[in-house]
Amino acid sequence: MRYAVVADLHGKRKAWRRVLDDAQRRGADRIVCLGDYLDAKVPWRSHDSTTRRDLTDVVESDPRLWRELAGVDLVLGNQEWRIRDLLRDEQTAGDLDVLLAAPETRMIGAATAMHGHQFSWDHGPTRPGWPTVAYPRFAQLPDVPILMVGHSHQVLLLDLLSLGEPADPAGAVLARRWPVTPGMAIPVDPGGARRLLVNVGPARGKPSCWLLYDDTASELTFHEAVSGRS
Template identity: 90%
Template sequence: MRYAVVADLHGKRKAWRRVLDDVQRRGADRIVCLGDYLDAKVPWRGHDSTTRRDVTDVVEPDPRLWRELAGVDLVLGNQEWRIRDLLRDEQTVGDLDVLLAAPATRMIGAATAMHGHQFSWDDGPICPGWPAVLYPRLAQLPDVPILMVGHSHQVLLLDLLSLGDPAGAVLARRRPVTPGRPIPVDPGGARRLFVNVGPARGKPSRWLLYDDTASEMTFHEAVSQR
């Protein structure tokens, strides 16, 4: 099965179209969105679930985008959680109800997918010679062979190796990523893999092609073909 994995769209329809065009050109069996496919209009500092708001005060309606997103595999992000928390049940109808009812985690072949707001992030670098980026708190990560996330709006690929001590310490090694170049995946190996697919909302729009049958993944950067 070939999965097109997308994260952090933040309601940008043009970015969604760029990704879809690229996915259709390269081929995929299923599309998976790893959260923050919507964008909450209420900032976190103004988040108050006791205040009555209209839907348009909380999220920008986009019926066409919502309809298309409702037809793919979704994972709930922190933006969707905030929108859901700010609206009443009777306001989340139709496609919006589908978008806000996504699970927190989902299996994609041999990989576990979640948004990434469930654990903490720190400024790097943890790898000498690499640019400083946000790295996940290793001790908080689920113990799974492959973990795919978004949330931090970056491309990041880490090998995770357990040191075998009683404290459960984990060593992380950052791996280089070249768009368009396949990377072998060994879900049964000694090393776990942490994958941040990068944000779809920008230019270029980033996404990941994960081929579970061939045991490989390829990072892609989608640009407008029109």
């Protein structure tokens, strides 16, 4: 199975079209959205779960985009969680109800997919000339062979190497960052001893980042879509 994995669309229909067209051209069998496919209009600092708001104050209505997104595999992000938390039940009917009822975790072949807001992120050191990188708190990550996330709006591939003894409460972990070249396939070994963290990158920008995960061939390829239908 060939999965097109998308994250952090933030309600941008043109970006969705760029990714969708590119994924179809490259023979993707299924589309998976790793959360934040919608965009909450209420900022986090103004979020009050005790107060319900009108739909138009919480999220931009886009029935066409909602209908298309409701037909793919979804993983709930923090934007969807906030939107759901601010609306009354009767406001989330139809396709919007589908978008807000997605699970927080989904299996994609041998990979575990989640948005990434479930654990903390810290800015860490990187090589001279490389962009600033946000690293997750490794102790908070699920112990799975391949973890695919969005949330941090970066393209990142980490090989997690556990150095601690099984009884070591610190669980000492080192992360080796793999270089990523768009369009170049990277082999993965879901049955190996190491763990991979795959940060898909944001779809909302131009180019729109997305990932092709071939579960049969055990390889993943990062892509950047630059054109598509409006």
